[in-house]
Amino acid sequence: MLDPVPEPGPARGLTTLSDDEALFRHAVFEFADREIRPHVRDMDEQAVIPRQLIDTLFDLGVMGIEIPEALGGAGASFFHAVLAVEALSRVDPSIAVLVDVQNTLVINALLRWGAEDVQRRYLPRLAASTVGAYALSEAGSGSDAFALATRASETADGFALNGRKLWITNAVEAGLFIVFATVDPEAGHRGITAFLVERDAPGFTVGRKEDKLGIRASSTCELLFEDCRVPRESVLGEIGKGYRVAIETLNEGRIGIGAQMAGLAQGALDHAIQYTKERRQFGKAIADFQAVQFQLARAATELEAARLMVYNAARLRDAGEPFVKEAAMCKLLSSEVAERVTSLAVNLYGGYGFVKDYPVEKLYRDAKIGQIYEGASNLQLQTIAKQILN
Numbered sequence: 001m002l003d004p005v006p007e008p009g010p011a012r013g014l015t016t017l018s019d020d021e022a023l024f025r026h027a028v029f030e031f032a033d034r035e036i037r038p039h040v041r042d043m044d045e046q047a048v049i050p051r052q053l054i055d056t057l058f059d060l061g062v063m064g065i066e067i068p069e070a071l072g073g074a075g076a077s078f079f080h081a082v083l084a085v086e087a088l089s090r091v092d093p094s095i096a097v098l099v100d101v102q103n104t105l106v107i108n109a110l111l112r113w114g115a116e117d118v119q120r121r122y123l124p125r126l127a128a129s130t131v132g133a134y135a136l137s138e139a140g141s142g143s144d145a146f147a148l149a150t151r152a153s154e155t156a157d158g159f160a161l162n163g164r165k166l167w168i169t170n171a172v173e174a175g176l177f178i179v180f181a182t183v184d185p186e187a188g189h190r191g192i193t194a195f196l197v198e199r200d201a202p203g204f205t206v207g208r209k210e211d212k213l214g215i216r217a218s219s220t221c222e223l224l225f226e227d228c229r230v231p232r233e234s235v236l237g238e239i240g241k242g243y244r245v246a247i248e249t250l251n252e253g254r255i256g257i258g259a260q261m262a263g264l265a266q267g268a269l270d271h272a273i274q275y276t277k278e279r280r281q282f283g284k285a286i287a288d289f290q291a292v293q294f295q296l297a298r299a300a301t302e303l304e305a306a307r308l309m310v311y312n313a314a315r316l317r318d319a320g321e322p323f324v325k326e327a328a329m330c331k332l333l334s335s336e337v338a339e340r341v342t343s344l345a346v347n348l349y350g351g352y353g354f355v356k357d358y359p360v361e362k363l364y365r366d367a368k369i370g371q372i373y374e375g376a377s378n379l380q381l382q383t384i385a386k387q388i389l390n
């Protein structure tokens with residue numbers, strides 16, 4: 001006998017979460033609200049993330065979301081990582097990017113490209129206490145990332161790295177760095193190789209920390225490699241295949257930045273809604289003016305569109321379906337929406353929006369990075385154009 005056709009279930013929205021996903025996002029947001037929010041202003045002013053706070057992120061389980069449980073991780077999906085980044089960013093986009101780089105770039109690259117022994121060596125550490133960083137950009141190669149000049153020369157038992165990386169997120173906190181270097185500058189992108197470099201590798205130093213406009217608590221540093229010796233086993237993936245490691249992880253990573261920007265915009269909108277209901281002018285709350293209501297309504301609408309695109313890209317990635325165009329689109333749109341929504345929030349706070357005593361000024365500064373890192377907006381447009389004109 002044929003199985004009966006299942007009754008159609010209730011229609012579900014595209015942003016509807018499973019019980020497990022909803023609980024997870026709620027738990028991360030509650031944590032952020034309780035444990036991170038009280039420190040946000042200090043962290044921004046002092047441009048640091050206290051190690052104690054990072055330890056609590058490990059305890060919460062958000063530093064190894066996709067790492068299998070057998071290796072100490074949460075054994076969850078990429079979508080969960082996106083939910084965590086979004087929920088954290090609603091409170092602090094600097095903490096969100098620390099968690100984002102850890103999960104969507106570093107752990108993601110190890111899960112996809114690491115041999116079993118490499119995974120066994122590094123993933124339990126990353127799940128328990130080690131922060132990771134991802135070092136591709138250099139002073140002369142940003143958008144044109146594969147024009148990198150850091151050189152890896154073969155030695156008797158491994159490689160010697162020489163060169164400098166710039167703009168490396170998590171560099172102050174990280175114990176493990178994925179570093180891209182070329183084994184053959186003549187070979188173009190086919191010389192690029194990914195290496196796993198320990199913080200204490202001889203010849204490796206973390207250099208100057210940047211003093212930034214936004215996401216100030218997130219560390220961004222130069223890395224220096226002076227005859228830095230790494231063993232042969234430190235190659236991640238294959239020699240000469242580093243460009244694939246980079247492209248594939250960054251395609252996924254930019255969904256995480258989309259989530260960071262959607263979360264940030266939600267944080268700004270939360271503040272704007274609360275403030276406009278409280279602030280009174282002309283004898284009533286400014287939220288009672290239709291002009292203000294319409295501005296908030298437009299912001300909420302744009303944010304909903306951005307979130308839908310982020311969730312869709314992440315779900316496609318988890319389903320093993322093509323997602324490159326959707327990932328580029330979600331980062332492009334979310335970062336623009338974040339800039340617009342935070343700008344509106346500053347406007348709606350009036351003079352109070354322009355001073356540091358209130359939270360929206362910081363979110364406005366934090367939003368700007370979304371259009372720059374993990375592929376500037378023009379590069380996202382280039383990716384989308386390539387896909388639709390193909």
Ligand SMILES: Cc1cc2nc3c(=O)[nH]c(=O)nc-3n(C[C@H](O)[C@H](O)[C@H](O)COP(=O)(O)OP(=O)(O)OC[C@H]3O[C@@H](n4cnc5c(N)ncnc54)[C@H](O)[C@@H]3O)c2cc1C
Pocket residue numbers: 101134135136137139140141142143144166167168169170212220369372373374375376377378379
């Ligand atoms: C806070 C911060 C954190 C970062 N974290 C990391 C990290 O952890 N790891 C890492 O490897 N890198 C990191 N980066 C580097 C970041 O990814 C680059 O800054 C970014 O890719 C842009 O490169 P660029 O700065 O060299 O700008 P450029 O490539 O010089 O671009 C400048 C402008 O030119 C435009 N442009 C460039 N090429 C084209 C083109 N072909 N067509 C049209 N327009 C173009 C761009 O859109 C941009 O507006 C970080 C940067 C910052 C600021």
